[in-house]
Amino acid sequence: MSEKITIQLMINNETQHLTIDPRVTLLDALREHLQLTGTKKGCDQGQCGACTVHVNGQRVLSCLTLAAQAQGGKVTTIEGLADKQGKLHPVQSCFMANDAFQCGYCTPGQIMSAVACIKEGHAGSDAEIREYMSGNLCRCGAYPHIVEAVKQAAAEMSGDAS
Numbered sequence: 001m002s003e004k005i006t007i008q009l010m011i012n013n014e015t016q017h018l019t020i021d022p023r024v025t026l027l028d029a030l031r032e033h034l035q036l037t038g039t040k041k042g043c044d045q046g047q048c049g050a051c052t053v054h055v056n057g058q059r060v061l062s063c064l065t066l067a068a069q070a071q072g073g074k075v076t077t078i079e080g081l082a083d084k085q086g087k088l089h090p091v092q093s094c095f096m097a098n099d100a101f102q103c104g105y106c107t108p109g110q111i112m113s114a115v116a117c118i119k120e121g122h123a124g125s126d127a128e129i130r131e132y133m134s135g136n137l138c139r140c141g142a143y144p145h146i147v148e149a150v151k152q153a154a155a156e157m158s159g160d161a162s
């Protein structure tokens with residue numbers, strides 16, 4: 001049994017202190033310790049993308065990231081994407097407008113990946129979107145609608161630094 005450690009994270013703009021086993025993943029810290037269950041556990045081994053969150057603005061697979069590795073960092077999850085007034089992020093709105101999901105299990109990860117993909121400048125064409133979103137699997141096969149949603153959101157966000 002490892003000795004517990006205390007870490008500090010800024011999660012969705014709120015400072016959180018967690019006392020955890022050092023082996024706890026960021027995914028389990030979010031879901032089990034902070035009840036932020038919007039981030040999904042699919043494979044738990046880096047193969048499906050369902051657990052994608054942002055750490056310091058970069059997309060990461062939270063099942064492959066120890067919470068301790070994010071110490072002092074800024075974490076954004078699907079719960080933190082809408083603004084303070086509850087207005088959805090353009091990627092969220094575009095997923096809804098394009099019916100870019102069926103069961104919805106992969107959707108939080110798809111959306112977090114899509115936000116990063118657009119910011120990275122990798123949403124210039126359908127092929128590019130497919131390539132840079134390829135780490136996010138959808139068992140329902142909603143890919144054509146996901147690509148449309150990402151394309152529309154990228155157009156809406158062009159020139160917008162948010």
Ligand code: FES
Binds near residue numbers: 045050
């Ligand atoms: S749950 Fe992390 S990649 Fe599948």
Ligand code: FES
Binds near residue numbers: 140142
């Ligand atoms: S919408 Fe069901 S897995 Fe993607």
